[in-house]
Amino acid sequence: xxxxxxxxxxxxxxxxxxxxxxxxxxxxxxxxxxxxxxxxxxxxxxxxxxxxxxxxxxxxxxxxxxxxxxxxxxxxxxxxxxxxxxxxxxxxxxxxxxxxxxxxxxxxxxxxxxxxxxxxxxxxxxxxxxxxxxxxxxxxxxxxxxxxxxxxxxxxxxxxxxxxxxxxxxxxxxxxxxxxxxxxxxxxxxxxxxxxxxxxxxxxxxxxxxxxxxx
Numbered sequence: 001x002x003x004x005x006x007x008x009x010x011x012x013x014x015x016x017x018x019x020x021x022x023x024x025x026x027x028x029x030x031x032x033x034x035x036x037x038x039x040x041x042x043x044x045x046x047x048x049x050x051x052x053x054x055x056x057x058x059x060x061x062x063x064x065x066x067x068x069x070x071x072x073x074x075x076x077x078x079x080x081x082x083x084x085x086x087x088x089x090x091x092x093x094x095x096x097x098x099x100x101x102x103x104x105x106x107x108x109x110x111x112x113x114x115x116x117x118x119x120x121x122x123x124x125x126x127x128x129x130x131x132x133x134x135x136x137x138x139x140x141x142x143x144x145x146x147x148x149x150x151x152x153x154x155x156x157x158x159x160x161x162x163x164x165x166x167x168x169x170x171x172x173x174x175x176x177x178x179x180x181x182x183x184x185x186x187x188x189x190x191x192x193x194x195x196x197x198x199x200x201x202x203x204x205x206x207x208x209x210x211x212x213x214x215x
Contacts, residue, residue, distance in 0.1 A: 044204055046211075052204050056099045057153045060086040060207065082128055084172045086210070087165050089203045090144045091121050093152035104150045121146035132168040140164075156200030159188060169210065183209050 042054040052058050061080040064071040071079040082088050093105050107114035125145045130136050142160040162184045170177040187206040191197050
């Protein structure tokens with residue numbers, strides 16, 4: 001009995017040292033040497049300050065106000081309105097795109113909640129973009145403009161989504177459309193390894209590039 005207890009204690013200590021200390025330190029050290037930026041979270045800096053991550057979407061909206069008071073919905077949640085001068089990311093399932101609460105909706109194709117959510121997202125998108133894209137119809141709206149990703153905090157939007165929003169950005173910021181389209185192209189990431197997934201436009205990097213333009 002004593003021998004078994006001694007063996008178990010030795011095994012616990014050894015495994016803890018190897019897999020709880022040595023292995024994490026080794027992998028952290030290697031990642032810091034080979035790709036320090038990615039291992040630190042792919043942080044994005046502006047004027048020397050960290051403003052986000054390339055891997056996590058951000059909210060480019062503000063809370064709506066009425067008579068100087070912040071507006072909330074029937075559930076007490078803040079009513080958010082898009083900042084028209086910025087590209088908008090795809091919808092998120094978490095509050096303010098919080099990465100610590102990211103998740104998918106877990107709603108099935110026959111869910112009434114999913115239907116109502118997507119319908120509301122579509123109506124909001126059309127209301128925002130139609131004044132700058134005459135004749136824009138629901139069938140022309142990219143799927144990523146009304147649905148959230150599996151993580152709920154996807155930092156990218158599709159090229160089609162960015163192309164529609166470009167007209168609003170150009171008009172609000174009084175920029176040539178060609179200038180905005182050039183920035184979209186510069187901030188578009190290709191397929192992973194050239195074959196996986198679809199090209200995507202990083203919204204945070206694109207909005208920072210817009211703010212950096214000299215006018």
